[in-house]
Every structure is written in structure tokens, then in C-alpha cells.
Amino acid sequence: MHAIEVVGLKKTYGKGWRRAGQVALAGVDLHVPVGSAFGLIGPNGAGKTTFIKSVLGIVRPTGGEVRVLGGDPEDPAVRARIGYLPERLHLPGAWTATAFLGTVARLKNLRRDAAAHARLLERVGLADAAGRRIGGYSKGMRQRLGLAAALLGEPELLILDEPTDGIDPMGRVEVRRILQDEVRRGTTLFLNSHLLAETERVCDRIAILGQGRVLREGRLEDLQRTGHRWSVRFAPGASEQVLRAAGFTPVGEEGDGRWTLGTPDAAALNAALGQVIAGGALLVELRRDAQDLEAVLTDAVGEGVAA
Numbered sequence: 001m002h003a004i005e006v007v008g009l010k011k012t013y014g015k016g017w018r019r020a021g022q023v024a025l026a027g028v029d030l031h032v033p034v035g036s037a038f039g040l041i042g043p044n045g046a047g048k049t050t051f052i053k054s055v056l057g058i059v060r061p062t063g064g065e066v067r068v069l070g071g072d073p074e075d076p077a078v079r080a081r082i083g084y085l086p087e088r089l090h091l092p093g094a095w096t097a098t099a100f101l102g103t104v105a106r107l108k109n110l111r112r113d114a115a116a117h118a119r120l121l122e123r124v125g126l127a128d129a130a131g132r133r134i135g136g137y138s139k140g141m142r143q144r145l146g147l148a149a150a151l152l153g154e155p156e157l158l159i160l161d162e163p164t165d166g167i168d169p170m171g172r173v174e175v176r177r178i179l180q181d182e183v184r185r186g187t188t189l190f191l192n193s194h195l196l197a198e199t200e201r202v203c204d205r206i207a208i209l210g211q212g213r214v215l216r217e218g219r220l221e222d223l224q225r226t227g228h229r230w231s232v233r234f235a236p237g238a239s240e241q242v243l244r245a246a247g248f249t250p251v252g253e254e255g256d257g258r259w260t261l262g263t264p265d266a267a268a269l270n271a272a273l274g275q276v277i278a279g280g281a282l283l284v285e286l287r288r289d290a291q292d293l294e295a296v297l298t299d300a301v302g303e304g305v306a307a
């Protein structure tokens with residue numbers, strides 16, 4: 001079962017008669033499993049917000065198909081099962097947080113439950129500010145209120161666009177805990193964040209978007225292992241000159257035989273190993289290095305540009 005199913009999604013902004021328009025999505029296929037914590041990452045202008053808005057029926061795609069929670073994203077019954085925190089949040093400055101949540105609940109056709117709203121405000125760290133005018137809130141407080149609004153009614157799918165924007169490091173830890181609790185509760189999380197460490201900690205699946213296309217997609221663990229960097233160890237006596245000539249770089253203490261190699265594929269790895277083994281080196285250990293998300297992203301975007 002998928003919470004979000006997107007096939008061949010295209011969006012071109014401002015396309016008109018004799019006007020080419022700005023291509024934001026150039027044919028995106030993406031499936032988000034129910035119950036997953038899915039992170040969308042990519043450089044500025046990659047199309048992440050456009051993707052989210054298309055999934056929510058806010059932006060009308062130029063082509064392709066979108067199904068959310070098994071239905072049409074424009075169907076109000078489907079929308080009611082989604083909690084959404086937009087990238088740019090517009091909040092009524094003259095209202096209190098309590099009044100705001102009450103109104104959002106009414107718009108979502110939820111029962112007015114003052115005690116539940118108070119608990120929600122406490123959960124996002126706004127208990128003390130609940131009765132204050134939103135106009136006097138800091139950026140981080142506004143984000144927290146937006147998150148509370150997204151969490152109203154225990155949605156099946158949470159779509160969050162930069163949820164910790166403006167939130168201080170301690171607050172980010174609190175938000176992360178809330179998101180992890182939601183995932184444990186069975187909520188599907190779809191997170192767009194430029195804070196890779198946050199995505200890495202919260203998400204189990206990742207898609208990398210670049211120039212309107214999916215460059216990589218899969219389980220975080222697998223993506224981190226698909227790095228083309230290898231750690232190798234050779235028995236003492238291997239010629240440094242031969243190893244360097246084949247592209248190996250020494251790591252660790254001098255002379256302990258540890259080297260690293262970046263390769264485009266398995267064939268290149270075998271060619272390099274063949275070259276040094278023919279040159280007298282004896283391989284004793286070979287291990288694929290796990291990469292952090294930043295390295296995975298940098299590689300994917302680099303390859304995307306080169307393609």
C-alpha cells in the first residue's frame with residue numbers, strides 16, 4: 001500500500017502561447033509506502049515544493065498522475081486525512097494560538113475539543129504562549145503553531161515542508177521527537193527539509209530530486225551503501241607507487257596498508273584491483289564505505305548534472 005503514488009508527474013510554470021515556461025517537474029515517479037518516514041531532499045529549485053503542492057492538489061500538474069491515500073488529492077475527503085505544514089506559513093496576527101487551532105479544527109470538520117487543542121499546544125512547546133497574539137510570535141513559535149495545526153485530527157499522512165525552519169536547535173530536537181512519535185503511531189511522514197542531519201535521523205526512505213527529476217530513491221541504509229567508495233587493506237610490502245598509479249589514496253597511519261578508492265562501478269573497481277595485484281600487491285580486506293546523506297546527495301546531484 002502506498003500513501004502517495006506519483007507517475008510521470010510534470011509541471012511547467014508560466015507556459016503559454018510562444019512561451020516555453022519554467023520546467024519545475026520533468027516527469028517524476030515516486031511511491032511512498034504507508035507508514036514510512038519519507039524524506040525529500042535536493043538542491044534549491046529542484047522542484048521539491050512544487051512536488052508537495054502537486055501532491056496536495058494546490059498546484060495543478062501539466063502531466064502525469066497523482067494518487068494520495070488511494071484517492072484524488074483534490075477530493076476534500078482525502079485532504080481531511082492529511083496534515084500539511086506549508087513552506088510559507090500565513091497566520092492571522094491578531095488571533096491567539098487557541099483561536100487559530102479552533103478555526104483550523106472547524107475547517108477540517110473536526111469536533112471542537114479545547115482540552116485536546118491545549119494538549120497539542122503543549123506538545124509543540126507553546127503552552128505558555130497559547131493565549132498570546134500570534135503577531136507577537138517569533139518565527140520558531142509560528143512554525144510550532146503550524147506543526148500543531150498540521151497534527152490536528154491525527155492525520156494519516158503528514159506532509160511537512162521545512163518544518164524546523166527558524167526553530168532553535170533544542171526546539172528541533174523536540175520537533176524530531178514529535179515526528180518520530182507520529183511515525184511510531186503509524187502516520188506516514190513526508191518530509192522536505194534542507195537540514196540533512198534531520199532527514200537522516202527521522203526518515204527511513206529518501207528521494208533525491210534534481211532539476212525536476214528523481215535522481216535516487218530508496219531506503220536510507222541502501223542509499224548510504226551505494227556509495228562508490230571502498231576501503232581496502234593490502235599486506236605489507238605493496239608498492240605505494242603502484243597503488244597511487246591505480247587511483248588509490250592512503251588513509252590512516254603510514255604503512256598500515258589502508259587505502260581508499262572511489263570508483264564509478266564494479267568493473268572499474270576490479271580493473272584497479274587487477275592492476276595493483278599484477279603489480280605485486282596482496283589484497284587482505286575490501287569494504288564498501290557507508291556515506292552520510294550529504295555525500296549521497298552531492299554524488300547524486302553531481303552525476304545528475306553530468307548526465
Ligand SMILES: Nc1ncnc2c1ncn2[C@@H]1O[C@H](COP(=O)(O)OP(=O)(O)OP(=O)(O)O)[C@@H](O)[C@H]1O
Pocket residue numbers: 013014022023024042043044045046047048049050051
Ligand atoms: N509560481 C511559480 N511560477 C514560476 N516558476 C516557479 C513557481 N514556483 C516555482 N517555480 C520554479 O520552479 C522550479 C522549482 O521550484 P520549487 O520551489 O518547487 O523548488 P524547491 O526544490 O522547493 O526549491 P527550494 O529548495 O529553493 O525551496 C524553480 O526553478 C522555480 O523558480
